[in-house]
Amino acid sequence: MVENRRPIWIKEAIEQVMHYKKRGSCERISLDDCDGRFLAQPLKADHDVPPFNRSPYDGFALRAGDTIEASRNNPLAFEVIDEIGAGSVSHYELRSMEAIRIMTGAQIPRNADCVIMLELVQEKKHSDGRPYIILKRPLREGENISFQGEDAQLGTTLINQGEKINPGIKALLATFGYNEVPCVTPPLVGIITTGSELLQPEEDLVPGKIRNSNGYMIEAQIARAGGQHKRYGSVSDQFEDLLTIVKRAMADCDIVITTGGVSVGDYDYMPMVYQALGAELLFNKIAMRPGSVTSCAQKDGKLFFGLSGNPSACYVGFELYVRPYIRYWLYSNKPYLKKITGKMKTDFSKANPFSRFVRCKLSIENGHVYANPVGLDKSGVVTSLAWADCLAILPGGTKGFTVEDSADILLLEDQEGSEDPWREPRFSKL
Amino acid sequence: MVENRRPIWIKEAIEQVMHYKKRGSCERISLDDCDGRFLAQPLKADHDVPPFNRSPYDGFALRAGDTIEASRNNPLAFEVIDEIGAGSVSHYELRSMEAIRIMTGAQIPRNADCVIMLELVQEKKHSDGRPYIILKRPLREGENISFQGEDAQLGTTLINQGEKINPGIKALLATFGYNEVPCVTPPLVGIITTGSELLQPEEDLVPGKIRNSNGYMIEAQIARAGGQHKRYGSVSDQFEDLLTIVKRAMADCDIVITTGGVSVGDYDYMPMVYQALGAELLFNKIAMRPGSVTSCAQKDGKLFFGLSGNPSACYVGFELYVRPYIRYWLYSNKPYLKKITGKMKTDFSKANPFSRFVRCKLSIENGHVYANPVGLDKSGVVTSLAWADCLAILPGGTKGFTVEDSADILLLEDQEGSEDPWREPRFSKL
Numbered sequence: 001m002v003e004n005r006r007p008i009w010i011k012e013a014i015e016q017v018m019h020y021k022k023r024g025s026c027e028r029i030s031l032d033d034c035d036g037r038f039l040a041q042p043l044k045a046d047h048d049v050p051p052f053n054r055s056p057y058d059g060f061a062l063r064a065g066d067t068i069e070a071s072r073n074n075p076l077a078f079e080v081i082d083e084i085g086a087g088s089v090s091h092y093e094l095r096s097m098e099a100i101r102i103m104t105g106a107q108i109p110r111n112a113d114c115v116i117m118l119e120l121v122q123e124k125k126h127s128d129g130r131p132y133i134i135l136k137r138p139l140r141e142g143e144n145i146s147f148q149g150e151d152a153q154l155g156t157t158l159i160n161q162g163e164k165i166n167p168g169i170k171a172l173l174a175t176f177g178y179n180e181v182p183c184v185t186p187p188l189v190g191i192i193t194t195g196s197e198l199l200q201p202e203e204d205l206v207p208g209k210i211r212n213s214n215g216y217m218i219e220a221q222i223a224r225a226g227g228q229h230k231r232y233g234s235v236s237d238q239f240e241d242l243l244t245i246v247k248r249a250m251a252d253c254d255i256v257i258t259t260g261g262v263s264v265g266d267y268d269y270m271p272m273v274y275q276a277l278g279a280e281l282l283f284n285k286i287a288m289r290p291g292s293v294t295s296c297a298q299k300d301g302k303l304f305f306g307l308s309g310n311p312s313a314c315y316v317g318f319e320l321y322v323r324p325y326i327r328y329w330l331y332s333n334k335p336y337l338k339k340i341t342g343k344m345k346t347d348f349s350k351a352n353p354f355s356r357f358v359r360c361k362l363s364i365e366n367g368h369v370y371a372n373p374v375g376l377d378k379s380g381v382v383t384s385l386a387w388a389d390c391l392a393i394l395p396g397g398t399k400g401f402t403v404e405d406s407a408d409i410l411l412l413e414d415q416e417g418s419e420d421p422w423r424e425p426r427f428s429k430l
Numbered sequence: 431m432v433e434n435r436r437p438i439w440i441k442e443a444i445e446q447v448m449h450y451k452k453r454g455s456c457e458r459i460s461l462d463d464c465d466g467r468f469l470a471q472p473l474k475a476d477h478d479v480p481p482f483n484r485s486p487y488d489g490f491a492l493r494a495g496d497t498i499e500a501s502r503n504n505p506l507a508f509e510v511i512d513e514i515g516a517g518s519v520s521h522y523e524l525r526s527m528e529a530i531r532i533m534t535g536a537q538i539p540r541n542a543d544c545v546i547m548l549e550l551v552q553e554k555k556h557s558d559g560r561p562y563i564i565l566k567r568p569l570r571e572g573e574n575i576s577f578q579g580e581d582a583q584l585g586t587t588l589i590n591q592g593e594k595i596n597p598g599i600k601a602l603l604a605t606f607g608y609n610e611v612p613c614v615t616p617p618l619v620g621i622i623t624t625g626s627e628l629l630q631p632e633e634d635l636v637p638g639k640i641r642n643s644n645g646y647m648i649e650a651q652i653a654r655a656g657g658q659h660k661r662y663g664s665v666s667d668q669f670e671d672l673l674t675i676v677k678r679a680m681a682d683c684d685i686v687i688t689t690g691g692v693s694v695g696d697y698d699y700m701p702m703v704y705q706a707l708g709a710e711l712l713f714n715k716i717a718m719r720p721g722s723v724t725s726c727a728q729k730d731g732k733l734f735f736g737l738s739g740n741p742s743a744c745y746v747g748f749e750l751y752v753r754p755y756i757r758y759w760l761y762s763n764k765p766y767l768k769k770i771t772g773k774m775k776t777d778f779s780k781a782n783p784f785s786r787f788v789r790c791k792l793s794i795e796n797g798h799v800y801a802n803p804v805g806l807d808k809s810g811v812v813t814s815l816a817w818a819d820c821l822a823i824l825p826g827g828t829k830g831f832t833v834e835d836s837a838d839i840l841l842l843e844d845q846e847g848s849e850d851p852w853r854e855p856r857f858s859k860l
Contacts, residue, residue, distance in 0.1 A: 031631055035650050049812060051635055056740070056810050058698075085667065086739075087627030089638040104739060105627050105810070107638040151806055152813045159816055166843070167650035168815030171741055174643035175812055179632040197517030197535050201461055202609035205481055208519040208537040213604035220465050220597035237515065268488075309516075309534060310486070311601055340794040364770040367836065369797045376581055380486050380535075382479060382605055383582045385598030386589055389846075406797065413596070413845065416819075 005285035007292065010320065010355060011422040014336075016282040017321050020301055021328045024187060024254075028180040031173055034165050037183040038226055038330040043159035043169070046176050048149035053108040056146045060099040060121060060133055061112035064141040072136050077124075080131040084109065099133055108145055115144035162331035164226065164415050186228045187329045189322075190249030191218055193234045194242060195260040195309055200234070213382055214259040214314045218307070221318050224413075225326040227255070239269045243276050250277065250302060254329070257322065260309030270295065270306050279304060287396060289356045290379035291317040310379040316357050316391065319412065327417060334417030337391075337410040342369030344392065344407050349400035350377065356396075359388035362409065371409050389413050435715035437722065440750065440785060441852040444766075446712040447751050450731055451758045454617060454684075458610040461603055464595050467613040468656055468760040473589035473599070476606050478579035483538040486576045490529040490551060490563055491542035494571040502566050507554075510561040514539065529563055538575055545574035592761035594656065594845050616658045617759045619752075620679030621648055623664040624672060625690040625739055630664070643812055644689040644744045648737070651748050654843075655756040657685075669699045673706050680707065680732060684759070687752065690739030700725065700736045709734060717784045717826060720809030721747040740809040746787050746821065749842065757847060764847030767821075767840040772799030774822065774837050779830035780807065786826075789818035792839065801839050819843050 008016075026040035055061065062078060070076040082092045083101035090100055094111035102108070102115060122134040152158060159169055165181070173181055198212040199205065212234055222229045232249050235242050242258075249256045258270065274281050274297045284295035284306070290313035295306035303325065307317040319337060327335035348358055360371035371392040375384025391410045394401060401407060410421070438446075456470035485491065492508060500506040512522045513531035520530055524541035532538070532545060552564040582588055589599055595611070603611055628642040629635065642664055652659045662679050665672050672688075679686045688700065704711050704727045714725035714736070720743035725736035733755065737747040749767060757765035778788055790801035801822040805814025823838045824831060831837060840851070 031646060032649075035653055047635060050810070051640060052637065054810075056808065084638075085627075086625050087639045105625065105640065146808065146810050151808075151811045158813055165650075166816070167647050167654060168745070168812075168818065170650040171643040171647035171745075171812050172816050174631045174646040175641055177631050177633075177635075177641060179630075195517065195535065196515050200609075201604045201607050203607075205477060205607075207482065208514075209517045210481065210535065211605055211607055213601040216461060216604040217597050217601035219462075220595075220600040223465055224597060315597070315601075340797075342794070342797045364772070364799055367770075367772045367799045369794055369799065378486065378576065378581075380480070380484075380576050381581045382598075382601050383588055386596070386602050388598060415843065 007285040007287040007354070008283050010286055010288050013283050013286045013294070013296070013321060014324065014422060017296055017303065017325055018328070020298055020303055021325060022301075023331055024184045024329045026182050027185045029183040031170070031179055031181055034173065034181040034183060035170065037165050037181070038332070039159060039161050039163050039165065040182040040184045040331055042157045042161050043172060043176065045152040045154055045156045045158055048154050049151040049175060050146050050148055053148050054146050055102045055104060055106055055108060055115045055144065057115060057117045057144055058104050059102060059115045059117045059144065061094065061102045061109050061115050062099050062135075062139060063094055063096070063111060064114045064139045064143065066097055067114070067135060067138045070135045070138050075134045075136045077132050077134055080133060082109070113141045113145070114139040117144065160333070162333060184330045186226055187254035187326055188252070189222050189227045189229045189326070190232055190253035190256040191215055191229055192232045192242070192245055192249060192256070192258045193260060194237060194258055195234070196236045198234050214307075214309065214311055217311065217315060217385070218257060218259060218318060221315070221323070222326070225323045226330045227326045237269065239272060242269055243273055246273055246277065246304070250299065250304065254302070255322070255325065256304045257307055257318075258305070259307045259314050287354045289352055289354045291320070291357075292354060294321060296321065308379065311382040312359065312385060313379040315385050319391070319410070332417055334419050336418040336421050337412065338414040338416050338418050339421035340369060340409050340411065341406060342371050342409050344401040344403055344405045345370040345372035347401060347403050348373050348377070348394065350394070351399045352394070352396060354396045356394040357391040357410070358394055359384045360390050360392045360409070361387055362390045362411070369409070371407055437715040437717040437784070438713050440716055440718050443713050443716045443724070443726070443751060444754065444852060447726055447733065447755055448758070450728055450733055451755060452731075453761055454614040454759045456612050457615050459613045461600070461609055461611055464603065464611040464613060465600065467595050467611070468762070469589060469591050469593050469595065470612040470614045470761055472587045472591050473602055473606065475582040475584055475586045475588055478584050479581040479605060480576050480578055483578050484576050485532045485534060485536055485538060485545045485574065487545060487547045487574055488534050489532060489545045489547045489574070491524065491532045491539050491545050492529050492565075492569060493524055493526070493541060494544045494569045494573065496527050497544070497565060497568045500565045500568050505564045505566045507562050507564055510563060512539070543571045543575070544569040547574065590763070592763060614760045616656055617684035617756055618682070619652050619657045619659045619756070620662055620683035620686040621645055621659055622662045622672070622675055622679060622686070622688045623690060624667060624688055625664070626666045628664050644737075644739065644741055647741065647745060647815070648687060648689060648748060651745070651753070652756070655753045656760045657756045667699065669702060672699055673703055676703055676707065676734070680729065680734065684732070685752070685755065686734045687737055687748075688735070689737045689744050707734075719782055719784045719786045721750070721787075722784060724751060726751065738809065741812040742789065742815060743809040745815050749821070749840070762847055764849050766848040766851050767842065768844040768846050768848050769851035770799060770839050770841065771836060772801050772839050774831040774833055774835045775800040775802035777831060777833050778803050778807070778824065780824070781829045782824070782826060784826045786824040787821040787840070788824055789814045790820050790822045790839070791817055792820045792841070799839070801837055
């Protein structure tokens with residue numbers, strides 16, 4: 001059964017997929033467990049930070065007006081009338097030529113308007129034991145005070161929804177009392193690997209067979225994108241088995257991925273599966289390499305991706321079409337791989353009518369970005385995926401890159417994302 | 431108790447810490463659970479990839495010599511004598527003008543030396559039903575064959591020890607039958623937060639107090655570095671309580687971190703704790719901002735870090751001194767934050783005798799790298815940490831950056847790391 005498949009442009013395929021985009025639901029996650037999750041609501045300051053004027057140093061709180069005349073030749077004495085540990089509040093009000101000992105982070109006492117660091121005064125005691133300090137320099141009003149709200153003001157949106165929680169965001173969540181954090185429930189992605197040639201990792205190699213690597217790879221890609229997975233095992237190229245499992249996965253999961261079985265061979269049952277499901281085929285060929293046989297169908301708005309059985313094609317198909325769907329689900333407004341421009345580190349000569357995503361390793365030299373192709377560039381290759389951290393886009397119809405050529409580069413490990421890397425006019429033919 | 435602390439150079443502090451570096455032990459982790467873990471052994475190819483000559487396409491295996499005369503005007507017919515599904519092996523040996531139907535990934539049959547894609551031939555049948563194909567172009571020997579070992583040869587080291595397992599590496603582990611993966615046991619890092627001013631995230635704000643954010647932040651930083659943590663709670667500035675907990679943490683953990691309590695105030699007991707433990711103080715002041723009060727002590731080769739209670743100082747202190755210790759533990763030979771050079775996106779004027787780590791957001795414009803300072807640059811600030819993905823290094827003794835100035839930049843989210851970013855001569859004064 002040879003089909004004549006019509007390749008569509010990359011941009012068109014992405015639009016087809018994203019036509020079915022949806023947002024996940026929100027759940028409350030303990031602050032302890034929220035690392036790497038995605039915010040379902042913007043993070044707003046529910047109080048000023050700092051919440052009060054405070055001292056950034058250990059030292060003494062003073063009134064700047066009292067210090068004007070202080071100098072090396074005219075040291076001034078201040079009576080130390082109280083001391084404030086961090087977390088405490090002084091009940092005193094500073095009067096003329098008085099000081100209050102203050103710890104880092106403590107609230108500035110009433111009437112004080114500056115702080116001198118501990119190291120910059122001499123501490124002394126009167127004969128009756130009462131402490132005083134000697135100051136040899138004047139202070140400006142406001143000197144060494146962290147003012148209420150200078151870091152963040154009540155009501156400010158500090159982090160947008162859809163952001164992945166990193167250590168700095170976690171610190172903010174703690175600061176604002178998010179004992180429970182509103183996170184997006186990740187989409188559950190069902191994975192079915194197909195192909196009679198596949199062995200499990202624990203099995204010994206036998207002639208004609210290879211081990212299943214795509215299933216494990218896709219699981220790690222799903223995790224990196226922010227989704228969770230459910231494994232439906234490896235199915236031989238038997239139509240009935242495949243259909244039964246696909247039906248089960250479509251019922252259980254938010255997204256279903258198969259790898260393998262999307263080529264044009266006699267043993268490839270995916271078109272029959274789509275038909276038996278009553279699913280609408282969105283596309284089954286894209287003008288790209290690797291991954292031209294990436295397919296997608298929808299049933300009742302649920303997406304069913306058929307990724308290539310070739311590791312590199314499978315990998316690229318996931319990153320270009322499945323990842324943005326997952327990231328949008330996670331409330332991101334920049335669901336696509338981040339795109340930057342840089343230069344090619346070496347020649348890469350390969351003529352191709354279709355646009356090509358060249359697995360590369362990024363380097364930065366003297367402030368300039370370079371993409372360096374890694375390993376063999378064939379769709380069946382697996383090693384180069386382990387080394388690549390970006391994909392250089394070689395537009396279709398060209399003969400390849402020459403060293404120092406400018407290239408658009410998609411970043412694989414980046415968390416920031418792009419709004420729509422395909423919107424630019426020069427991508428109209430991708 | 432005012433101490434005169436002698437600030438040491440950053441480079442010296444790092445050397446002091448790394449003098450005590452050690453490698454963790456190795457454990458076997460199921461392939462299912464190895465995402466994000468660190469390889470304890472190099473990943474070597476235990477067989478050629480592909481393990482046999484195979485077809486990258488669905489099509490027909492032929493002998494190139496038979497096809498020389500084929501053209502549009504001279505179509506040639508080949509008898510189809512067998513078909514091979516992926517995972518199967520043909521028992522036939524091709525003879526003159528014969529073809530074998532072959533699926534993607536299947537082993538090339540004996541005597542065949544090229545493959546023609548299914549789409550490029552016409553499939554026909556003799557009157558008795560036997561299939562044959564019509565070929566209208568010649569093929570080169572080796573055309574459309576993925577050769578045994580072309581992706582990776584038996585014995586090649588593909589991934590070094592100490593690498594973090596990403597989706598591509600996971601695919602390789604599956605390919606080479608790593609049903610269990612040798613991973614480094616991560617170091618257990620004990621965290622003690624100190625300070626009477628600290629509330630837990632679930633507590634309401636009261637005058638003079640702030641919520642504990644450092645503990646949660648450090649936990650997320652430990653996770654990003656590859657370690658695991660154990661929480662010893664928040665201790666008020668009471669010496670006996672603190673000592674008891676520090677002793678327990680030193681017994682349980684591989685590394686201990688306290689935040690807060692490292693400044694020079696009366697309520698700061700860390701020096702007394704070091705003494706009571708019989709620990710050797712390595713340093714308690716570094717010529718840097720933020721984080722100048724970062725301290726480190728060792729007892730029996732185990733490190734005990736005292737990070738500042740100020741969020742930004744705590745954050746930077748962790749990334750510069752604790753992270754490399756953790757990454758080396760995880761077998762990395764590039765344990766330091768990756769350092770690149772770029773330009774400043776804006777002015778940043780702040781004179782300082784000490785080197786300053788300016789929280790920035792990285793951007794790439796037309797292939798050029800820029801660092802853009804984010805938020806307030808004060809050590810007590812927490813918001814800018816959530817936005818920063820890099821630290822621009824402003825060398826001590828300068829007056830700040832002017833827009834377009836060149837700067838060294840440390841990447842916070844990168845996984846690759848640097849061997850030794852401080853080795854260069856211009857960092858002799860950092």
